Amino acid sequence: MIYLDNAATTKMFEKGAEIYKEYACHSFFNPSANYSQAIAIAKELDSARGVLFNKLGASKGQMIFTSGATESNNLAIMGGRRNGKWEYVFSMGEHPSVYNAGKELERQGFIVHFVGLQPNGQIDYRQLESVVNEKTRLISVMHVSNETGAINDLTLVDKIRKQHCPKALLHIDGVQAFCKLDFSVDDFSADFYTISAHKFHGPKGVGALYVRNINDIKPIVFGGGQEGGYRSGTENVGGIMAMKYAVESIDICKNFEKVCKLKEIMTAILSQNNVISIINDGNFSPYILSVSFAGVNGETLMRKLQDNGVVVGMGSACSAKKSGNRILESMGKVKEEIKSHIRISFNEFLSENEVENAGKIILQTYQELWEKVK
Amino acid sequence: MRVLLLRFGELYLKGNNRNVFESVLISNIKKALVGHDFKFEKTFGRYVISSYAEKEESVLIEKLCKVFGLYSLSPAFEVEAGVDTISSVVGEVDVSGKSFKVFVKRADKTFPISSMDFAKDLGEMLLNSYNDSFVDLYNPQVEIHVDIRMNKKAYVFTQSIKCQGGLPLGVSGKGLLLLSGGIDSPVAGYLVGKRGMEFECLHFHSYPYTSELARDKVLTLAKKMSAYVGKLKVHVVSFTKVQEAIHANCSPEFMITIMRRIMMRVAERLCQQNSLGAIITGESLGQVASQTMQSMTATGVVVKRTPIFRPCIAMDKEEIIKVANEIDTYQTSVLPYEDCCTVFLPKNPVIRPTIERCEREERKLDVDALVEECLNTEEIVEIG
Numbered sequence: 001m002i003y004l005d006n007a008a009t010t011k012m013f014e015k016g017a018e019i020y021k022e023y024a025c026h027s028f029f030n031p032s033a034n035y036s037q038a039i040a041i042a043k044e045l046d047s048a049r050g051v052l053f054n055k056l057g058a059s060k061g062q063m064i065f066t067s068g069a070t071e072s073n074n075l076a077i078m079g080g081r082r083n084g085k086w087e088y089v090f091s092m093g094e095h096p097s098v099y100n101a102g103k104e105l106e107r108q109g110f111i112v113h114f115v116g117l118q119p120n121g122q123i124d125y126r127q128l129e130s131v132v133n134e135k136t137r138l139i140s141v142m143h144v145s146n147e148t149g150a151i152n153d154l155t156l157v158d159k160i161r162k163q164h165c166p167k168a169l170l171h172i173d174g175v176q177a178f179c180k181l182d183f184s185v186d187d188f189s190a191d192f193y194t195i196s197a198h199k200f201h202g203p204k205g206v207g208a209l210y211v212r213n214i215n216d217i218k219p220i221v222f223g224g225g226q227e228g229g230y231r232s233g234t235e236n237v238g239g240i241m242a243m244k245y246a247v248e249s250i251d252i253c254k255n256f257e258k259v260c261k262l263k264e265i266m267t268a269i270l271s272q273n274n275v276i277s278i279i280n281d282g283n284f285s286p287y288i289l290s291v292s293f294a295g296v297n298g299e300t301l302m303r304k305l306q307d308n309g310v311v312v313g314m315g316s317a318c319s320a321k322k323s324g325n326r327i328l329e330s331m332g333k334v335k336e337e338i339k340s341h342i343r344i345s346f347n348e349f350l351s352e353n354e355v356e357n358a359g360k361i362i363l364q365t366y367q368e369l370w371e372k373v374k
Numbered sequence: 375m376r377v378l379l380l381r382f383g384e385l386y387l388k389g390n391n392r393n394v395f396e397s398v399l400i401s402n403i404k405k406a407l408v409g410h411d412f413k414f415e416k417t418f419g420r421y422v423i424s425s426y427a428e429k430e431e432s433v434l435i436e437k438l439c440k441v442f443g444l445y446s447l448s449p450a451f452e453v454e455a456g457v458d459t460i461s462s463v464v465g466e467v468d469v470s471g472k473s474f475k476v477f478v479k480r481a482d483k484t485f486p487i488s489s490m491d492f493a494k495d496l497g498e499m500l501l502n503s504y505n506d507s508f509v510d511l512y513n514p515q516v517e518i519h520v521d522i523r524m525n526k527k528a529y530v531f532t533q534s535i536k537c538q539g540g541l542p543l544g545v546s547g548k549g550l551l552l553l554s555g556g557i558d559s560p561v562a563g564y565l566v567g568k569r570g571m572e573f574e575c576l577h578f579h580s581y582p583y584t585s586e587l588a589r590d591k592v593l594t595l596a597k598k599m600s601a602y603v604g605k606l607k608v609h610v611v612s613f614t615k616v617q618e619a620i621h622a623n624c625s626p627e628f629m630i631t632i633m634r635r636i637m638m639r640v641a642e643r644l645c646q647q648n649s650l651g652a653i654i655t656g657e658s659l660g661q662v663a664s665q666t667m668q669s670m671t672a673t674g675v676v677v678k679r680t681p682i683f684r685p686c687i688a689m690d691k692e693e694i695i696k697v698a699n700e701i702d703t704y705q706t707s708v709l710p711y712e713d714c715c716t717v718f719l720p721k722n723p724v725i726r727p728t729i730e731r732c733e734r735e736e737r738k739l740d741v742d743a744l745v746e747e748c749l750n751t752e753e754i755v756e757i758g
Contacts, residue, residue: 299712303582372618373718 002358005313006199007146007176007288007345013201013249016242020203023238031235032226041237048244052208055247056193057184061212064227065235069175069196070097072209075231076171076192077101077140079217086137087111089168091123091152092330093145098173099326102140111135117330120282121150121290129160136165143177147327147343148279149288151181154188162189169216175199179250180287191216197243200250201347206239255348260286262346262355269359276366277337289344292337296369302342304365310358313343376428377452379521379529380421380438383445383539399443399542405604406437418481418523424452435535440602442568443542448519450531455485455522457492463530464496465503467518473510474500478520485522496520541570543603548572549652549683550645552637553608555592555713558656558686560599560703561694565685566654567603573654575606576641578613578748580717588711593755598703600758609644612751613637616744617718623738626720630664631727632735634673639741640748642677653677658686658694663723672727 003011029035031042049063066072078101081088090102092114099114106112113131116124123141132139139161144151154172161168171192177183178193179200185193193210197203211217214230223232263286270276275294293301302312328338344362346355382399396416403421404414412426412434426434431449438447453459464476476496478489487495496518497509521529551563553575563573577592593608600606613633620632641653657665664673674682686694698704724731 297583299585300583303585307582373621 002354003311004344005311006347008313009198010201016245019245020238020242023241048240051244051247059186062214064209064231066207068207069194072194072207073097074101075209079220080138087135089113089139091115091141093117093327098140119332121145121148122152132164136168138169140171142173144285146176148290149285151283158188182252202243202246203239206236206243258348259346265355266359293340293366298340298342308361308365310361375452377450378423379448379450381445398544402441406441439537442538442540444537446534446536448531448534450529453528455526455528460528469507469516470504471506472515473508474516475514476518480522482522482524540568544572546570547651549654550650551575551654553577557698557707560595561697562656562685563599564701575608577610580614583717584712591709594706596757605758608755610753611748615747621718624735627724628735629720630723635676638677639745642680645680652681652683654683656686657684663725666725668726672732
């Protein structure tokens with residue numbers, strides 16, 4: 001099986017799993033307890049916090065451990081909201097954990113703006129500029145689109161913010177960017193940055209939220225006061241330590257170069273068929289390749305590929321059967337393109353040979369399927 | 375002693391067959407309560423369930439309410455039939471602040487007080503105990519029933535819970551339900567089940583055009599139906615090759631009609647192989663293009679020796695949805711997985727196909743081979 005759905009999740013590092021086991025079975029102490037073994041664990045969590053912090057290139061701020069991206073996004077948005085006549089801005093390309101939090105704010109009576117996307121998948125900066133104002137409390141834009149791999153120009157977003165609403169907070173969902181792109185959160189002065197461990201070979205069920213100024217946030221769950229009171233609940237120690245290991249092990253620049261090559265190989269193979277349309281015109285993450293296969297249903301192609309040993313993803317297309325695909329629709333894609341869309345996503349451990357083979361299988365499977373349904 | 379009184383409905387109508395019907399019903403009741411300790415007693419045109427753990431009573435009631443052929447049931451107190459014993463149980467009924475009426479039925483005419491007088495005495499006793507209660511003979515808030523039987527036992531109950539009614543499952547033979555994954559077919563299954571028909575299910579999948587989740591959804595529907603109809607056998611058959619062949623060779627507007635004609639043939643073959651006496655579908659007149667009178671004529675005509683039952687034929691969608699909600703299949707049915715009927719869907723399916731035109735289209739196919747190929751892919755899943 002050649003696994004090309006790494007934007008959905010990645011295989012955990014084996015060493016990370018061993019570390020997890022160590023903290024589950026041996027160093028299993030509750031970091032909130034007062035005896036020395038537990039205090040040692042609390043210190044190790046702080047060291048993990050430091051590792052994430054450094055990887056983000058943050059000059060100041062705090063790192064709050066969470067159960068993953070959905071919780072981090074909700075903590076930033078629902079915990080960052082303030083009562084009063086504040087306005088909130090989201091892009092149409094956001095993951096459901098951001099988009100639906102925005103919808104919830106709207107339901108609660110806040111003024112919420114959803115900014116459309118450009119055909120290249122990035123947020124429409126002009127539209128963003130037109131909706132932000134001095135009442136804007138928070139702007140939430142993802143770093144890399146999980147659907148298309150489009151990289152938003154966050155420096156430009158920050159510039160727009162500083163020009164029109166300098167007091168607004170900037171939340172970045174960095175799930176598909178952290179440990180994959182080389183950047184610093186200071187480059188775009190992010191106030192919040194969301195991290196999810198299982199997207200970079202860490203375990204599922206653990207993540208973090210970077211917060212520049214802790215006074216900008218209020219807790220959304222209440223309990224024992226862990227994580228400085230901003231995220232109560234006993235920390236997932238094993239998960240956090242395995243995440244720390246993943247962050248330390250990943251060489252972003254080296255992997256980036258390798259994955260760029262993999263994406264090039266796949267793009268070259270798929271480009272042999274001129275009815276296959278690859279969304280690749282602009283600034284894209286090499287980890288994600290979004291493709292439309294004219295005339296076939298993406299979901300059917302995905303299943304045929306699975307039978308032929310290649311696992312690809314659908315992005316959010318399969319869950320959007322009733323309502324279409326919000327993200328691709330916002331990019332101006334027509335129904336046929338949306339229906340025939342699949343997402344191919346890489347990791348740094350794939351060999352060029354594997355990707356070449358997978359590309360050939362995808363091409364051939366598509367052609368066979370097309371023959372049957374044309 | 376706490377008991378459940380069970381009443382059956384239409385069995386009264388069955389004349390000489392009544393014993394057969396009753397023995398099936400009793401067997402179904404016992405099957406429904408497998409795993410629980412209880413005593414079953416057949417008396418005076420009712421059944422009595424007793425000696426069960428009181429904490430299980432609500433579970434027993436829930437299960438019995440799904441047994442076809444039972445009309446209603448009442449949780450009751452069983453006591454030796456005597457004035458004092460009955461009065462003591464009736465005195466426990468809380469009528470505080472409420473209107474009430476006491477009904478006394480006396481099958482045992484040797485009981486020392488007449489029904490009317492005893493009802494009056496019991497009413498008076500309650501009025502004396504609860505100053506704020508009052509008698510309302512026409513629209514009481516609490517109905518207290520006292521049933522004095524020939525076996526020298528009396529039953530006191532205040533509640534009558536409506537059950538499914540219908541006929542005991544199994545008295546009307548066994549059919550084959552075409553189960554698509556939509557809203558209508560589980561309802562069709564439930565409705566024939568209620569008329570005493572057992573059935574097996576036939577599901578056509580179209581992998582890879584339909585997903586494994588669509589198949590799982592159908593098995594979930596079967597599981598939900600099995601709460602009413604017991605163990606179910608689901609025949610899962612691949613329809614992929616048939617659909618590809620129709621798509622490649624026939625006029626697009628005939629896709630659905632030809633598909634359904636081949637489905638019917640496969641269904642009839644399975645009926646013959648498994649001694650099943652009817653094909654059951656969820657079709658409702660005019661609901662979609664394939665459910666017009668002409669479409670049903672064109673699809674039904676290929677079935678030669680088996681009746682096709684369409685219990686939803688005259689039901690509105692809303693009525694079907696109401697039943698689907700009652701039997702808890704609706705939320706599963708509306709899960710958004712494509713079924714094989716939505717694959718290769720033509721833009722303009724034919725609404726009034728003729729048999730002749732269908733036959734002409736089918737000449738472009740090797741229909742017998744396609745039916746055979748379908749049957750060769752059969753997988754059987756046992757549910758429940």
